[in-house]
């Protein structure tokens with residue numbers, strides 16, 4: 124340590140790298156972020172700022188920026204694929220505000236990225252672009268760059284995404300195999316400028332602060348307005364067909380161009396609203412990628428190096444918690460550094476792992492260890508996926524019936540976790556930072572032999 128302030132290197136400037144840099148610099152660390160891309164930017168897509176994310180952004184003084192750029196959804200309307208028939212409605216406002224003290228927003232990822240980046244700059248975080256890390260030296264707590272230079276730190280954080288090299292190296296050390304798994308689903312994603320939509324009626328629908336989900340066999344669509352109601356975000360989940368095999372390649376996962384005619388083909392026969400929306404998607408804005416996830420890792424830390432975000436819990440979009448869990452990682456890491464100031468970094472990281480790993484995996488990863496009937500240990504994303512994609516038939520009818528019942532407030536547990544109150548309390552109501560603070564001594568004792 125030099126001059127009392129902890130030197131931290133963050134690898135990767137995605138949403139998790141930025142939030143980690145911000146959280147740690149706010150706790151007095153001297154943070155440098157290395158990003159391999161030439162430019163700092165985010166992909167054009169929407170992201171949900173759920174209550175558990177907003178609580179943390181608020182503690183960083185950023186809530187008012189979110190309210191300027193984001194949209195508060197009043198409700199989510201679930202519709203049937205072929206005729207727009209309403210299957211269920213999930214009220215968000217004012218219910219969310221009343222129960223959790225925060226609303227829930229949706230926002231353009233680029234807006235969230237800019238808000239975090241500016242906050243980092245104000246904190247004096249240093250960014251190096253065009254700076255690819257080739258290797259981490261775990262013994263020396265040092266990164267080795269593509270250009271041959273090396274940089275030493277007291278703490279290194281791997282925020283390098285789903286194909287993390289830091290994770291790979293950590294696993295090699297522990298002789299562990301790790302494979303990304305293809306889920307069998309792919310995602311088309313597009314953003315429409317609402318002003319450019321010819322139909323006035325459709326423009327009106329798109330501007331409403333409402334999320335819409337269409338459910339069909341093996342497919343679903345999620346749609347909502349972003350950027351203060353000027354843009355419309357569309358996500359189409361469908362079975363993987365001939366999308367380029369991007370596992371193992373080096374190009375960013377999200378930027379493969381999708382074909383509009385393939386998209387039309389996939390959603391042929393869906394309601395006229397759906398096909399009108401597809402007709403409004405401009406050329407060249409459609410992206411496609413295969414959804415991957417992974418089994419839970421055995422560890423997120425080694426020595427003075429920790430993983431955060433998609434590098435250690437790649438997530439499926441069905442419950443929209445990937446970025447939220449990444450931001451929880453960042454906040455908890457910052458809190459641990461603050462609470463256990465003066466302790467060896469490797470011990471602090473052990474507490475970080477205990478405090479974060481189970482929760483993040485419950486929220487995001489398909490778990491092999493889930494116990495039957497115990498909602499809290501089920502992997503929510505995968506369970507939700509199954510429930511969303513029933514073919515028309517008895518299971519679909521039963522699901523739709525349950526949704527109606529949930530809508531009428533008669534039921535508190537449902538396989539679609541959007542509808543499940545217990546799951547929502549666990550996801551949104553739990554304050555991770557407060558939890559660490561309250562369990563300060565207990566957590567420390569739990570990692571000491």
Ligand SMILES: Cc1cc2nc3c(=O)[nH]c(=O)nc-3n(C[C@H](O)[C@H](O)[C@H](O)COP(=O)(O)OP(=O)(O)OC[C@H]3O[C@@H](n4cnc5c(N)ncnc54)[C@H](O)[C@@H]3O)c2cc1C
Pocket residue numbers: 134135136137138139140157158159160169170171172254255256257282283284285287288310358431432433434438439440443444445446447448449
């Ligand atoms: C379709 C879809 C929808 C989603 N919707 C939501 C949602 O609504 N809400 C939500 O919370 N989450 C959502 N997520 C998940 C969320 O996007 C991610 O979990 C989140 O962005 C965290 O990303 P990250 O920063 O860990 O990784 P990334 O965004 O992948 O960032 C990693 C960064 O590291 C850099 N990098 C990689 N290797 C190196 C290296 N060797 N040297 C230097 N730099 C390197 C990369 O260039 C990149 O900039 C969604 C995901 C998908 C696929």
Ligand SMILES: *[C@@H]1O[C@H](CO)[C@@H](O)[C@H](O)[C@H]1NC(C)=O
Pocket residue numbers: 126128130153154
């Ligand atoms: C932060 O670290 C860098 C590189 O180690 C150093 O040049 C800089 O002076 C440090 N800044 C502060 C405020 O300590």
